[in-house]
Amino acid sequence: MPPELTVFFLAMTPFLEIKLAIPLGLKLGLSKTSTIAFATAGTIIPAMVGLAAATPITNFLRKNSPIMDKFLTFLFNKTRKDHSKSFEKYEALFIFMLVATPLPGTGASAGALIAYLFGVEYWKACSLFILGTIVSALLLLTGIESIFALTSLFN
Template sequence: MIEILEKLKIEIIVMLFSMLPLVELRGAIPLGISLGLEPIQSMVISTTGNIIVVFILLNILNPFMYRFEKTKLFNSTLGKIKERSMKKSRVIKKYSILGLFIFVSLPLPTTGAWTGALISSILKLDIKKAFIAMSLGLIVAGIITLTISYGVFSIF
């Protein structure tokens, strides 16, 4: 019984880490492997957590930005966040939903679910299409990250 609870605790930690900005599945997959999860299990848990965040972000960012853009206090802050995010959005602007998929599938810093959802909201992409593109992109990023992580950890 204690072993099951310990394993479940590790899985919850890995899923929560995959939901954090900057960490996302790129950091959660190696974390799960280092905590003793099977590599595939770590990838599935991390990808699931990251996809949950995409669903939440896509559904709250549009109304949030629309409402707070009109206030003086938040307008300048949102403007800075938009400006920073849009610097990374060249591929998305050019290829729309396919660009969003490519952007999110690259396991590089700041090309994950949080930035992708923000850019998708700024560009006012269709939420359902953006969710599918980002989910598929996260699966690809998870496979790439798993391949790299497992190769690195199996050396040691």
């Protein structure tokens, strides 16, 4: 498989996403620009598809399973009741920072989950995923380049 597709598909891995794809892309010899482009696309596409599919899937589960209906009703009510005031105030900043922070468990998948739980408008959430993923990619690239530079000092 071409390295570009390897990076693209690896970036689709939920919660590892770009954090795994960028180092691999650089290791496979891709340029920084290609690595960021393929890793960013691979990270954003599943988040956008997942966010778009979440409502129909949830509606199907609620309609066909009384247990899932009770669970999802509880989950949405509790989450929104406990966190909606602070989330409404900082909604965009929170999602952006969650996606932009290059740590395990953060990223576009986590952002999509939070956006769905709180009912964030689709295109607003997607624009935050895109911006956050680009910032995350640049932070990762800077960190990786710094590590490479430091290790070359000691070799």
